[in-house]
Amino acid sequence: MEKILMKGNEAFAEAAMRGGAGYYFGYPITPQNEIPEYMSHELEKTGGAFIQAESELAAVNMAYGAAAAGGRAFISSSSPGLALMQEGISFMCSVEVPVVILNVSRGGPGVGGIQPGQADYMQATRGGGNGDYHVPVYAPSTIQEAIDMICSAYDVADRYRNPVMVLADGMMGQMMEPVVLPPARKASTYEEIRRDKPWSLTGKGDREERNVLKSLRLQPDVLEEHVMHLFEKYDRMEKELVKYETFGNMDSEIIFVAFGTMSRLVAESIEILAERGISAGMIRPITLWPFPVKPFEELSPSTKVVISAELSMGQLIADVKASVNGRVPVRLINRVGGIVPSSIEIADRAQKHLEELA
Amino acid sequence: MKQVFAVTRGMLPADTSYCPGCTHGVAHRLIMECLDEMGELENTIAVSPIGCSIVAHQYMNIDMCESAHGRAPAVASGIRRVHPDKTVFTYQGDGDLASIGMGEIIHAAHRGEKFTTFFINNAIYGMTGGQMAPTTLLGQKATTAIYGRQKEKAGSPLRICEMLSTVEGAVYVERVALNSPANVRKAKKAIRNALEVQKRGLGFSFVEMLSSCPTNWGKTPYDALQWIQDAMIPYYPLGVFRKPEDM
Structure with a gap:
C-alpha cells in the first residue's frame, strides 16, 4: 500500500468518500474548511453530490434527507457549527437514520477561537441535543486512525441505524501525516438501497407498504416504548462498540x-x-x-x-x-x-x- | 353504470385529525389527485413539517418523512440528491416556512432545487394554539397579539410569493386560495403546473394556498372561508408570479 502525505482535513474528506459517502453537506467554518472545499470538487467525480448549505442547521437536515432516502451522507463542522447541528442529530436518532458526523473541534464557549479544543466532550458523549439519545463517538489520535474510523463508521451507522460521530480537533485537521488510503467502496445502486435499506424513502414503487419515517409520538406510552427501543439499541452499542x-x-x-x-x-x-x-x-x-x-x-x-x-x-x-x-x-x-x-x-x-x- | 367519481387512491381511507372547516384536507386531496393523474404516486417522496400537518403522512399514500421545524426544504434537498428521478415535495405551514424556516425555503429556491413546495398560509400558528405568524394580518387577533397585530410592534405581514419571485431559481410561483369551488379548481391547476415544472427539471416550484383555520380564528367554517375572500385575498393577491415562458 502506498503511503502519501496528506493534510488531516483533506484526508478526512477522502476517507469519507472511500467509506462510501456519496453526499456531503457543509457550511464554512475554521478549522475544517478544507473538507467542504475538497468535497466540492472531488465528490461529483464519484457520482455523488455536494451542497454548500446555507447554515449548519440546513446541512444536518440535508444529511437527514439524504440518509432517509437511503444514501450515505457525511457532514463535518467545528464546535459552534456542531452546536447548531444538535437539532438534526437528536432528530436523526429519533427517526433512526444513519449518518457520519465529524467535529474538527476548537476552543469555546461561544465563537471562542479557532485553535484546537476538546471542550465538546460533554456535548458529544451526552447527546448534546434534546431528549434521551446517544451517538457512538470515536476519538482518533492520528490522521491514519481517523481515516480508518471514518470508513468503518458507516458500517456502525448502518448496523444500528444511528448517527455516528468522529471527534477530532483542529490540530489534527490542520497537520499533515503520511497515510495509507483504503480502497474505495462502491456506491449503492437504487436497487441495492431498496434491498439493503428496506425502511428508506425510495418511492413506494412495487413495495407492498409505503415507508414513513417519523419522530412525532404524541401518546406518552407510544413515545416511552420508542425510547425504550432506542435504549435497547444503545445497550447493545455499549456491549459491542467499546474500544x-x-x-x-x-x-x-x-x-x-x-x-x-x-x-x-x-x-x-x-x-x-x-x-x-x-x-x-x-x-x-x-x-x-x-x-x-x-x-x-x-x-x-x-x-x-x-x-x-x-x-x-x-x-x-x-x-x-x-x-x-x-x-x-x-x-x-x-x-x-x-x-x-x-x-x-x-x-x-x-x-x-x-x-x-x- | 359508469363511475363518474372516485376518491383518489393517493389518499388513505382515514379520518383526518384536522378541525372541521380546516382546508388542509382539501389541499392534501388536490395534491394527491394530481400525483395520481400523473401516475406519480409510486414515484413520490414527500416531507411533512412541524405544525398541524406533520401528520400529513397519515393521509397521503406515499413515502414520507417528518422534518424538524422549518427544515423541510433542506431535507427535501438531501432526498433529491439521492433520487434525482423521483417527484419530491414539501408541505409546510406559515409558521414553519415563513418564520423558523425562512432560511431553508429561500435557499432552496436560490439553488433552484428541483422539488415543489406547497405552502399553506392560514395567517396563524395552528398546532400550538393561535399565536401570531409572520403572515398574520394587521389587526388580526392572535394569542400573542391579543389586541390585534400592530405594525409598530410586529411589522407587516410577509408576502412570500412576492419575495420568492425575486429569486432566479424559483421558476414557478403561484398563489391560490381554497375558499370556493372556483378557487379550488384553480388551485388544482396550479399544483399540477408546479409538479410538471419539477418533472421537466426546470427548477424550484412553489404554490401558496390561502387556507382557513376556523378554530384559531374564532370563526365558523363558513365565515372562515368568507374571511379568506374579504381579508386575506386583498392583502395576498392571487395569481401566477413566475412561470416558464412556454407555460
Missing part, C-alpha cells in the same frame, strides 16, 4: 487518561517521566461513548493517581471519576483556549500531583 488501548506500564503509580491530540502528548510525557525514574501508563479511550469502563476496573493496586489530561475544564474527568469509582484519587491536567500544553508541562504537573499525594 480503547493502553500505553506504557499499567502497573505504574501514575495512570493518565487522554484521547485525541492530548493522548499523543501524554505518550511523550510518559517517556519524559521514565527518564526521571517515574513509571506511568495511559488509558486511551478510542470510543468516548460508549466509554471504556473495564480498564479502570482493572487498575493495578500500585496505581496512586489517575490523571485526566484534556483540552477542556474537566469534562473527560467526569467519566474517569465515574469509572475509577473512588478507588484512587483522580486529578486533572488541562489547558484551554486553544492552548496545547507541551509534553514537558504535562510531565511536570503529573510529577507534582504524585508528590502531593505521597
Whole structure:
C-alpha cells in the first residue's frame, strides 16, 4: 500500500468518500474548511453530490434527507457549527437514520477561537441535543486512525441505524501525516438501497407498504416504548462498540487518561517521566461513548493517581471519576483556549500531583 | 353504470385529525389527485413539517418523512440528491416556512432545487394554539397579539410569493386560495403546473394556498372561508408570479 502525505482535513474528506459517502453537506467554518472545499470538487467525480448549505442547521437536515432516502451522507463542522447541528442529530436518532458526523473541534464557549479544543466532550458523549439519545463517538489520535474510523463508521451507522460521530480537533485537521488510503467502496445502486435499506424513502414503487419515517409520538406510552427501543439499541452499542488501548506500564503509580491530540502528548510525557525514574501508563479511550469502563476496573493496586489530561475544564474527568469509582484519587491536567500544553508541562504537573499525594 | 367519481387512491381511507372547516384536507386531496393523474404516486417522496400537518403522512399514500421545524426544504434537498428521478415535495405551514424556516425555503429556491413546495398560509400558528405568524394580518387577533397585530410592534405581514419571485431559481410561483369551488379548481391547476415544472427539471416550484383555520380564528367554517375572500385575498393577491415562458 502506498503511503502519501496528506493534510488531516483533506484526508478526512477522502476517507469519507472511500467509506462510501456519496453526499456531503457543509457550511464554512475554521478549522475544517478544507473538507467542504475538497468535497466540492472531488465528490461529483464519484457520482455523488455536494451542497454548500446555507447554515449548519440546513446541512444536518440535508444529511437527514439524504440518509432517509437511503444514501450515505457525511457532514463535518467545528464546535459552534456542531452546536447548531444538535437539532438534526437528536432528530436523526429519533427517526433512526444513519449518518457520519465529524467535529474538527476548537476552543469555546461561544465563537471562542479557532485553535484546537476538546471542550465538546460533554456535548458529544451526552447527546448534546434534546431528549434521551446517544451517538457512538470515536476519538482518533492520528490522521491514519481517523481515516480508518471514518470508513468503518458507516458500517456502525448502518448496523444500528444511528448517527455516528468522529471527534477530532483542529490540530489534527490542520497537520499533515503520511497515510495509507483504503480502497474505495462502491456506491449503492437504487436497487441495492431498496434491498439493503428496506425502511428508506425510495418511492413506494412495487413495495407492498409505503415507508414513513417519523419522530412525532404524541401518546406518552407510544413515545416511552420508542425510547425504550432506542435504549435497547444503545445497550447493545455499549456491549459491542467499546474500544480503547493502553500505553506504557499499567502497573505504574501514575495512570493518565487522554484521547485525541492530548493522548499523543501524554505518550511523550510518559517517556519524559521514565527518564526521571517515574513509571506511568495511559488509558486511551478510542470510543468516548460508549466509554471504556473495564480498564479502570482493572487498575493495578500500585496505581496512586489517575490523571485526566484534556483540552477542556474537566469534562473527560467526569467519566474517569465515574469509572475509577473512588478507588484512587483522580486529578486533572488541562489547558484551554486553544492552548496545547507541551509534553514537558504535562510531565511536570503529573510529577507534582504524585508528590502531593505521597 | 359508469363511475363518474372516485376518491383518489393517493389518499388513505382515514379520518383526518384536522378541525372541521380546516382546508388542509382539501389541499392534501388536490395534491394527491394530481400525483395520481400523473401516475406519480409510486414515484413520490414527500416531507411533512412541524405544525398541524406533520401528520400529513397519515393521509397521503406515499413515502414520507417528518422534518424538524422549518427544515423541510433542506431535507427535501438531501432526498433529491439521492433520487434525482423521483417527484419530491414539501408541505409546510406559515409558521414553519415563513418564520423558523425562512432560511431553508429561500435557499432552496436560490439553488433552484428541483422539488415543489406547497405552502399553506392560514395567517396563524395552528398546532400550538393561535399565536401570531409572520403572515398574520394587521389587526388580526392572535394569542400573542391579543389586541390585534400592530405594525409598530410586529411589522407587516410577509408576502412570500412576492419575495420568492425575486429569486432566479424559483421558476414557478403561484398563489391560490381554497375558499370556493372556483378557487379550488384553480388551485388544482396550479399544483399540477408546479409538479410538471419539477418533472421537466426546470427548477424550484412553489404554490401558496390561502387556507382557513376556523378554530384559531374564532370563526365558523363558513365565515372562515368568507374571511379568506374579504381579508386575506386583498392583502395576498392571487395569481401566477413566475412561470416558464412556454407555460
